[in-house]
Amino acid sequence: MKAWIVYYYDNEWCNLVHAETKGKACAYIRDAIDVGLDFLDFRAIRIPELDNKPITYNNAAESGFFYRDEFSNGKRVAPEESFINDCRCKICKQK
């Protein structure tokens, strides 16, 4: 399964997900946070290093993805306990 970083609101917010296509990745995240949001405000880019791997804090860090939270000010990587995986694919469920 392909891994994607889905961005919303000009990169202020993003999330990781597995999906077969870019459109499915955006739709999944949109539906997970708020189905009323405009699909066109989402965009997804590939993160091949997470293909077929559970989306965990360590796997994400190893793939070069720097997870941030609202306290990070774009600098500090968020602590492991604030890492959230919204992906419900088979691979992520197995972890």
Ligand SMILES: [Zn+2]
């Ligand atoms: Zn997944």
